[in-house]
Each structure stands twice: as C-alpha cells, then as structure tokens.
Amino acid sequence: MYNATTDAYCVPGATNFNKAYSRLHGYIALVICIVGSATNSINIAVLSRREMTSSTNSILTGLAVADLLVMLEYIPYALHMNIKIGPQVNKNTYAWTVFVYFHSIFSQTFHTISIWLAVTLAVWRYVAIAFPQRNSTWCNKKNTTLAIVSAYVICPFLCLPIYFAMNIVPSEVTALNNSEFAEDLSLPDNRTVYVLEMSKNVQLVTAIMWIYSVILKxxxxxxxxxxxxxxISKLTTTERKRQKLLKRSTIGPNEPEKQCLATEEAFARRSSRTDRTTRMLLAVLGLFLSTEVPQGLLGLASALAPNFFKSCYSMFGDLMDVLALFTSSVNFVLYCSMSRQFRCTFARLARRMLSAPEEPAKFANKLEPTTQVTGPL
Incomplete structure (x- = not known):
C-alpha cells in the first residue's frame, strides 16, 4: 500500500517482509506469551521465597510482575489481531478498537516499567561491587521498595503522551475502500467500522515520538x-586480583603471611559468588539493550522524518514486539543456568508442590488403624 514511500524511507523489501511475517507473528507471539507467562510466574514464586530475600531479588520480582502482565494482556491481542479464530466481522467494532487502543498504552507502560527496573537493578549491582561497605545502607529494603514503587507510579505518567498520539476513527465501508478490509472481513457496503489512526497533528505526533524514542528508549x-x-570493568579488575592471589598462593607463603592469605582467599570466594550474580544480571541487561536500542533508533527516525513511522517503523512493529516478548520470557533460563540458589529453591518448591497432594492420603493411611475417619481431611 505504501510501496513508493517505503522505498524512499525504508530498506528494500520491507513491505514484503511485513506481509510474510504478519502471517506467523500471532502464532509465534502466542507461544512466547504462554511460555513466558509460566516462566515469569515461576520467577515470582521462587524469588519471593523467604530464603531468597534480597534487594536484587526484590527488583527481579518487580520486573517479573511487569513482564507477566505484558504477556497476559498480549494473548487476547494476538488472538484478536493476528490469529483468525471465529468470525472476523467483529474485528473492527468500536469495543475491539478501544481494546487495541488500551493495548498500545498498557503494553508500553509496563514494558517501560521493566526497563527502568532493569536500570535500577544495574545501579544496585554497581553499588554492591564498587561500594560494598555502603551497600547495606544505600540499597536497603526501604530504598529498594521505594525504587520499585516509584517505577510503577512514575512510568505510567511518562507514557501518558502516547494516549494523545492516536484516535479512534469511524470509517464507512464502501466499494472503494472495502479492499482494505477484504482480507479479514466480509462486510456489506455502508457498514461502519472503526480504526485506530495516528493523530493528524504532525507537531503533536513528532513531540510524542521524541518523548518515546529519547525518554522511554x-x-x-x-x-x-x-x-x-x-x-564489566569491575569484573575485570576483580578477576585480575584473583589471579594475582592464586599466583601468590602457589609460591608458598611464609608463616606470617598464611593468615593474611586465608583472609584474602575467603574474600575471593565471596567475590566469585558476587561475580556470578553480576554476570547473570549483565546477561539480563544485554537482552534489554538488544531490543530497546533498535526501537529507540526507529522511534528517533520517526521523530526526524514525519512519514517514517507509517512507511517503515510499522513494517517492523510486529518483529519488535516479538523480540521484546522473547526478552521478557527467557530470564527464567538465565536464572536457572547461572544461579545455584535459584535452582535449588525452584527444585524444593517443585518437589513440595508435586508431593502436596500425596500427603493427605499418607496421613489418612496412618490414621486408619487406630482412628475412625468420618469426613474428608
């Protein structure tokens, strides 16, 4: 539909890519959302356990809640917009258009919460490594809770301008424009449908694109x-110190130095555990960057070129969505692969859940020889 403009503002073949990928997007997104909803639910259950209590895990729990809400809300959106289930004549009703409007704001708001919680996580981790003596004061439970609550309160206000970027517009289907809906709808002429369109106010849309690309991305x-x-710099420095300590220990220290080396080795072991946690969190941050930077650059191009959003950004919108959903769904794999404490806690929780139904039966069997059971336990 926008071939000429797309060629001017976007890479060749963007329109063809969009048509080909849009047929698969709904199914891919649905699978990711279902799996991601399960994994984020597990993350919340494990990270909120008493034995897992820490500032870092509290932030990770808040991040998992935001990701879970995004995925749960995306499931009906994918079913409605991308997967043809049931009659399609109601796809462009006013109610469904309002839902799509709500989706665009809701998903962006909670994804922004995830991003800023990731920033908070990085700050907390840097303080823990660079200023360990002040970590318990600066990153205590009170400040961590304040940071999480602030992200959930402030981010909706940051995303509020998106509300003004779109309008619900009624459109009467005629013989001239029926082809626009022919692929999804079988509508009679003179049937009113509703579509979500960008605002006609170019200055307003440009300002909103600047806010979206710069502040949110x-x-x-x-x-x-x-x-x-x-x-990474701190990790590198710590690793050099560890290597020097290993060299000193192999030389064979004198008796006065043994006690000092024992203390340094204990510190090195604690640093090693800290480094593993930091590497895991760096992987989480890297996943965020891999999806947020492209979206930010595309949004910036949309602010600089008025026609870029419709002609190019929208061609890759579904792909950006599925990459963001994938990023939010794989944290469970990272935690399991890089955190022994997470694996052990998850295993204990899984065993407890699987064995729970068996416990009443065992208890009843023990009581049967001596006690008359008159009702369910």
Whole structure:
C-alpha cells in the first residue's frame, strides 16, 4: 500500500517482509506469551521465597510482575489481531478498537516499567561491587521498595503522551475502500467500522515520538550501557586480583603471611559468588539493550522524518514486539543456568508442590488403624 514511500524511507523489501511475517507473528507471539507467562510466574514464586530475600531479588520480582502482565494482556491481542479464530466481522467494532487502543498504552507502560527496573537493578549491582561497605545502607529494603514503587507510579505518567498520539476513527465501508478490509472481513457496503489512526497533528505526533524514542528508549538504554560497562570493568579488575592471589598462593607463603592469605582467599570466594550474580544480571541487561536500542533508533527516525513511522517503523512493529516478548520470557533460563540458589529453591518448591497432594492420603493411611475417619481431611 505504501510501496513508493517505503522505498524512499525504508530498506528494500520491507513491505514484503511485513506481509510474510504478519502471517506467523500471532502464532509465534502466542507461544512466547504462554511460555513466558509460566516462566515469569515461576520467577515470582521462587524469588519471593523467604530464603531468597534480597534487594536484587526484590527488583527481579518487580520486573517479573511487569513482564507477566505484558504477556497476559498480549494473548487476547494476538488472538484478536493476528490469529483468525471465529468470525472476523467483529474485528473492527468500536469495543475491539478501544481494546487495541488500551493495548498500545498498557503494553508500553509496563514494558517501560521493566526497563527502568532493569536500570535500577544495574545501579544496585554497581553499588554492591564498587561500594560494598555502603551497600547495606544505600540499597536497603526501604530504598529498594521505594525504587520499585516509584517505577510503577512514575512510568505510567511518562507514557501518558502516547494516549494523545492516536484516535479512534469511524470509517464507512464502501466499494472503494472495502479492499482494505477484504482480507479479514466480509462486510456489506455502508457498514461502519472503526480504526485506530495516528493523530493528524504532525507537531503533536513528532513531540510524542521524541518523548518515546529519547525518554522511554534511548535514555534508559544509554544508562544501561554505561552501567554495564562499569560492571564489566569491575569484573575485570576483580578477576585480575584473583589471579594475582592464586599466583601468590602457589609460591608458598611464609608463616606470617598464611593468615593474611586465608583472609584474602575467603574474600575471593565471596567475590566469585558476587561475580556470578553480576554476570547473570549483565546477561539480563544485554537482552534489554538488544531490543530497546533498535526501537529507540526507529522511534528517533520517526521523530526526524514525519512519514517514517507509517512507511517503515510499522513494517517492523510486529518483529519488535516479538523480540521484546522473547526478552521478557527467557530470564527464567538465565536464572536457572547461572544461579545455584535459584535452582535449588525452584527444585524444593517443585518437589513440595508435586508431593502436596500425596500427603493427605499418607496421613489418612496412618490414621486408619487406630482412628475412625468420618469426613474428608
């Protein structure tokens, strides 16, 4: 439909890619959302256990809640917009158009919460490594709770301008424009449908694109990049110190030095555990950057070129969505592969859940020889 403009503003073949991928997007997104909803539910159950209590895990729990809400809400959206289930004549009713409007704001709001919680996570981790003596004061439970609540309160206000970027517009289907709906709808002429359109106010849309690309995408991405670089630098420094300590221990220290080396080795073991946690969190931050930077750059191009959003950004919108959903669904794999404490807690929780139904039966069997059971236990 926008071939000429697409060629001017986008890469060749963008329209063809969009048509081919849109047939698969709904099924791919649905699978990711179902799996991701399960994994994020497990993350919340494990990370909120008493033995897992820590500032880092509290932030990860808040992040998992935001990701879970995004995926649960995306399931009806994917079924409605991308997967043809049931009659399609109601696809463009006013109620469904309002839902799509709600989806665009809801998903962006909670995804922004996830991004800023990831930034908070990076800050907390840097403090733990760079200022360990002040970590318990700066990153205590009160400040962590305040940071999580602030993300959930402030981010909806940051995303509020998106509300003004779109309008619900009634459109009467005629012989001239029926082809626009022919693929999904079998509508008679003079039937009113509703569509979601970008605002006609170019200045307003441009301002909103600047807010979206800079404040919601690029600023947190730059912050994550800087913090990740600092964390990697600290990891490298710690590894050098560990290697020097190993060399000293192999030389054969004198008796006065043994006690000092024993203390340093204990510190090195604690640092090793800290480094494993930091590497896991760096992997989480890297996943965020891999999806947020492209979206931020595309949003910035949309702010600079008025026609870019419709001609190019929208061609890759579904792909950006599925990449963001995938990023939010794989944290469980990272936690299991890089955190022994998470694996052990998850295993204990799984065993407890699987064995729970068997316990009443065992208890009843023990009581049967001596006690008359008159009702369910």
């Amino acid at each position: 690029l600023v947190p991405s730059i912050a994550l990049s800087i913090l990740s670089t600092c964390l």
